[in-house]
Structures are given as C-alpha cells and as structure tokens.
Amino acid sequence: MLQQTQVKTVLERYYFPFLQQFPTLQALAHASLDEVLKMWEGLGYYSRARNLHKAAQMCRTELPKSAKELELLAGIGTSTAHAIASFAYGEALPILDANVKRILYRYFALKEAKPSELWSKSYELLDASNAYDFNQAMMDLGAMVCTPKNPQCPLCPLADACQGVGSPHDYPTPKPKKQKPIKTPYILVYQHGEKFALFQNHKRFLGGLWGFKQSDSKPSKSKKIGEITHHYSHFGLKCNVLLSSDAIEHKHWFSLKEIEALALSGVDKKVLALLVV
DNA sequence: AAGGCGTGGAC
DNA sequence: TGTCCAAGCCT
Numbered sequence: 148m149l150q151q152t153q154v155k156t157v158l159e160r161y162y163f164p165f166l167q168q169f170p171t172l173q174a175l176a177h178a179s180l181d182e183v184l185k186m187w188e189g190l191g192y193y194s195r196a197r198n199l200h201k202a203a204q205m206c207r208t209e210l211p212k213s214a215k216e217l218e219l220l221a222g223i224g225t226s227t228a229h230a231i232a233s234f235a236y237g238e239a240l241p242i243l244d245a246n247v248k249r250i251l252y253r254y255f256a257l258k259e260a261k262p263s264e265l266w267s268k269s270y271e272l273l274d275a276s277n278a279y280d281f282n283q284a285m286m287d288l289g290a291m292v293c294t295p296k297n298p299q300c301p302l303c304p305l306a307d308a309c310q311g312v313g314s315p316h317d318y319p320t321p322k323p324k325k326q327k328p329i330k331t332p333y334i335l336v337y338q339h340g341e342k343f344a345l346f347q348n349h350k351r352f353l354g355g356l357w358g359f360k361q362s363d364s365k366p367s368k369s370k371k372i373g374e375i376t377h378h379y380s381h382f383g384l385k386c387n388v389l390l391s392s393d394a395i396e397h398k399h400w401f402s403l404k405e406i407e408a409l410a411l412s413g414v415d416k417k418v419l420a421l422l423v424v
Numbered sequence: 425a426a427g428g429c430g431t432g433g434a435c
Numbered sequence: 436t437g438t439c440c441a442a443g444c445c446t
Contacts, residue, residue, distance in 0.1 A: 149442040153433065156441085191430025194445075224444050244442045286442065295440065296435075324438095351446090352429070380429055413431065428446085434439090 150195055150227065161190050172210060175203040184355050184410035191413075197355060198222025212236050225266075233278040241269040242282050246289025252318040253293060253311035259319050329383040334375060334418055335360040336390045342400035343422070345409065357406075358415035366391055373421040377414045388418055 148157045148165070165186045169175040175183070180200055187196035198221040211217050214232035218225060225243070232238035241247070243265055251268045252260065260268075274281040292299045298315045300306055311318045336359050337344035345357045369389035377384040401409065406419065 151429090151441055151443055152431080153441050156432065189431070191432085192443090194429065195443090198444080222444065226443065230442065242442075245440075246442075282442095290442095378431090380431085381427075425446100429444090431441100433441085435437105 148190065148195070150222075151192060152190065156190070161187070172203050172206055173208070175200065176206070180355050181410065185408070188356075188410045189413065189416075193353060193356060194351065195222055214238055214240055230282065233282050237279070239273065239275040239278040241266075241273040241278070242285070243269055244286060244289075246286045246293070249295065250285060250289050250293045250305075253298075253315045254305060254309045256310035256318055258317075327378070327382050329385055331385050332361045332363050333365055334386050334388045334414075335362055335366060335369065336372070336388060336418065336422065337395055337397070338390060338392055339394070339400060341402050343403075343406065344395060344397045345399055345401055345406065346397075347399070353412050355410070356412050356415075357409040358412055359418050361386075365389070366393065368393060373418075375414060375417050377417065384414060388421055 148161055168182070168186050169178055178200070180197065183196050183200045184193060187193060190196075202220040202222055205220055210231075211220070212232075213236070214225075214228040217223050217228040217231055223231075229238070229240040229242045230244075233240050233242070243262075247269060248265060251257065251265055251272075254272075255268055257264075257268075272281075272285075288303070288305070292303050293305075293315070300309075300312050300315060303309065303312070306312045344360065346360055347357050348354050366389065369391040371387055372390045373388045375384065375386050375388055403419075403423065411419065
C-alpha cells in the first residue's frame, strides 16, 4: 500500500479496514479479486492490489523470510523486499524509496544516477549493524529534514559530510516535464428501468475495476447529464456524460444499491454521483 | 530502458 | 489555481 503513496493516506483510510477484511495471508489468498479491489477502491495503482492478491496465493501458508525469496513475489521489488527483511527479519539491507533517493542525490551531489549507482551508494552508507534503525532514520530524515521543498540543511545531522549542503535543489538535475495529453471520450450511461450497465476492465489500466462505458463516438439518442474532468498520472480526461436508454445487449446490469458493492475508479465514482443527485 | 500506472496531500 | 510528489514495480 505504501508504494508511491503517503503513509498518512494508507494509515487513515486503508490499512486497518483491509486487515480487518483479510486478517491472514490465507484469507487474502482465498478472497476474490473483486473483494480485494473493493477494499483498495480509491487508493490507486490497482496493480498493487492485483499483485498483493497474487502474492498471497503464491505464498500458500507463510510469508518468506529472506529478501531473496520475498523479491520473487508479485509486486515486491528490491526496495520492498529489503524493507520487509530489515524491519521484520533483521537482515542488513538498505532500502531505496523516494526519501532515500533524494538524500543520496544531495549527499553525494549527484546530478543524475542510474538505479544501480544509487543502490551502490545506499549500501555504502548503510550501518549494517543496525539496518532497522538506519532505514527508518533515512526515511524520517527525508520526510522531515531533507524534504523536496524547503529542506532544512542547518538542522541536518549529515550537514558536515553532505556534498550538497546549502544547494540541495541542484541535485538531481530536474527532468524536462512533458505535458500530459487530454482525452475526450464520451461516457455512456445505459439505463434500463432501475438498472445500469457496467463493464469490468480487462486490460492493465484500472484492471478488474468496474465502470461505465466509454466511447469515442456519440450515440444518436442520448441526453447529456454532466461533465467530468479527471487527471491520471499520465493523461487527463475531460468528457461529457450521456444518459441513454438504448436496449443494448449486455450481461451486467446493476441497481444503484448493487453498484455500491463494486470497485469503481475515481472517474466512475464521479459519474455515479451525477446519477444519485 | 523509458513509460505506464491513481489518487490525494501539501503548498 | 496549478504543480509537485509520495515507504516503487512491471513491462
């Protein structure tokens, strides 16, 4: 859950409800993907949920206890494997999250660096006699002192040895930001009496989540009921929402009450809000 | 090996 | 208001 997501968000809204619903690895493994995604709804990066579900099934009974084996599980890369191994099982391995990366870039005055170089520096700094505290301290330092904006160099315990002290914003060299494309499909809400047609995504994008139909072409008979704007990580959405009573051939129709049980993306949540008003 | 992959906090 | 960015991983 914490991959690319702030601790505050996870702790306040997702961690405890998820553990209550799936108290054990077995419970998670035996749950349906729909159930897992429902508990993940709104957290984003849903491949994490799909991978976590898969990882639970790969584990069978028990979580592996070495970083080497942990890394074989779906959705667990080097940093997460090292985090689990150092925090839970006492292995002397460094992590490489956004906080640590930022510290390394500044501490070693790196304009740019490949992941392998950052890992090398990370091992170089690691206090192997206490990896738990070291890793925790690095993340805390990055979160509280060596921050992206307004870093507090005068307060930093590493200031003496840091090669980037005083000019932290020089490291790394910022990458040119390319602007996100804006897509403008129509969102089509098919209504049949009290029921609505929803579709489950079968590709990687929002995979497994349910949502209303999107189409690049406008159906002849439909009524505009609103507009939706949304910003994903790699593109924007700006679309008209159309209500249609066309008798389409479709297997999955749901009442508003039944839709509550489905996992929907942020966009489809916004569409749903238009229907409830 | 860049780019895909969500959402909301913080400013 | 827009912009940056977060306990990264996968392809």
